[in-house]
Amino acid sequence: MIRFESVTKSYPDGTLAVDDLSFEVGEGELVTLVGPSGCGKTTTMMMVNRLIDPTSGRIFVDGEDVSGVDPVRLRRRIGYVIQQTGLFPHRTVLDNTATVPFLTGWKKAKARERAAELLELVGLDPGVHGSRYPDQLSGGQRQRVGVARALAADPPVLLMDEPFGAVDPVVRDRLQKEFLRLQGTMHKTVLLVTHDIEEAIRLGDRIAVYGAGRIEQFDTPARVLGAPATPYVAEFVGADRALKQLSVTLIDRDDLERPPFARLAEPAADAVTRLRGEGARWAVVLDADGALHGWVGTESLAGAGGTVADHARRMEAWIPATGTLKAAFSEMLKHDAGWIAVLDGRRFLGVLTPNTLHEALRRTITPEERGVSRGRPEVDSVPTE
Template sequence: MIALDQLSKTYTQKDGTQVKAVDAVSLKVAEGEICVFLGPSGCGKTTTLKMINRLINPTSGRVLLNGQDTSGIDEVELRRHIGYVIQQIGLFPNMTIEENITIVPRLLGWDKKRCQERATELMAMVALDPKKFLKRYPRELSGGQQQRIGVIRALAADAPVLLMDEPFGAVDPINRESIQNEFFQMQRQLNKTVIMVSHDIDEAIKLGDKVAVFRAGKLVQFDNPDTLLARPKDDFVSAFVGQDHTLKRLLLVRAGEAATTPPTAHPDVSCDQALALMDDQDSRYLTIIDADNRALGYLTRRDVRGSTGVAEDKVRPFTMNADPDENLRVVLSKMYKHSTSWMPVIANDGSYVGEVTQDSIASYLSSGKSRGMAMAA
């Protein structure tokens, strides 16, 4: 969808010396992906972003949108079809929220009814009551609410591309996390191609399908978040992502993805058979499921050792479990809270997905493997 080809920007200072703000950056962002530009202040990430919609014209190189060189597209037409969100929001104070949201659709000739329907639809996506807020003015909204409006205004004309320059940076931590979550859910529904500037590594790995790390105008590393954390390219990237980069990877892996599938048994398993299964796996427990793969509970060695008959009456109910969509940081936190080394992964319908253990999490983190490698394999 978007390709940067040797994109560069050089500025000439008053003394005649030239400074390369962006130095031959090349990368590709596929349709529907979120790419986060990451790096310290002055590294060239915002300049690169602005060259995509030609708020800044490149000194050399190309920006390709669906294979078309954007230098051949009228600037105004280009910007009407690329949503743009900035940290300062930039809502028009003399316009209602509805007028702010629909400003680009109205420029594109949408009728009033279509504009109203689009504004109502987008307000619902960010959990703001259209009946309550659309006729208000920006000054009547909190900072977090204004930031939500800034995001959905960029989506109003249904542009396929969205550029975001530190869109959540000015919001307090509680609202920022809420808006990030809402944006992520919107992206799942709308499937936009998004390029976002950030200085926050946690935000980058939470939202990004790809992360581009910049330093002094150059693109240092361009990878999926897990690969970036597992194998930083150099000392600069390693320092930037933080000394806890290994633990940050816990945020990227869902319990359902990391679950292993040890042997299970049905309630009519004999005590001797149950003990033999645990012996074979050198395990202290055995998960019991019914004929429809619903998790019923588990047995321990102590439950069945020296017992006769079937194990059905000895099954212990699970007092806690992991949801397949929970990330491993949440799962590991639950394990520590309840002083356990393992946890079953159970779907909302009660079906058994597998289990996650402290050992399996540690093995994954120490292996240096990434999700990208796993999916490729």
């Protein structure tokens, strides 16, 4: 969808902003450009919609060389979101959002209807916020309006320059989650500029790590963290890159352990006899369909009547199978648990332990990153079947 071919941008004073840049962004892909201030990432993005023209090389959007397209027409079909939002202070939120449809000749009623739909999509009630002016909104709300406005004409390409940089960390986290939700629905082709490696990792399908005017590494977040291409990239992503790796490493079902289990309807006396025979001190409790109900200790079943259901306790530490190792580790710490259940919907798949979390992370890091030592203290895992 976006292709750079040997693109260079230099200025008369000798400044080389971008040096011989070549890369592609696939349709529906979100690519983050990350690097220190002055490295050329914003210049790269602004050349796509011709706010800046390259000195040499070519840029294509959907197969069309942008140098041959009228800049105004080009910009009206590329969404653009900046840190300061750029909202018109004298126009209402609804009319701000409808700006591009207005400019492209939509009828006023249709443009405002589209704007109202998008405000709702980004989490703002058009009935409440539509008639307000930008200075009556919080910083996070203004950023949401900026995103809605960029999407108003349904552009295939979205350019975002530090879009969440002007808000506090809590609001930023919410905006990032909201944008990932939107992207999962709308599948826009996105170039997003940020100086924050955490944001780049969280949002990007791929990351372009910039040095001075050039890309040092262009790869998935997992590869950038697990196998930095150069010492510069390793330093930029940080000494704690192994911890950052947790946020981009999905749970692998092969890493799960299967602890002993008891069925809800099973007589307590039968369950305790069987579990003690297996040497188990506790068991997960499943219903007839394999859904997780809770857990039970063998001591609570000893000499007890009724069924396992009468003695089962609620399971607090669990995570969906689509989660990341970071989310699993966070839940483990939150509940001070030695293991965490993994569910597919309600169906119980197994548990992650400190051992399996550690092994899963080690596989994502190159031998060079792990170092020579293989020794580590053993951590007791849950019993297995």
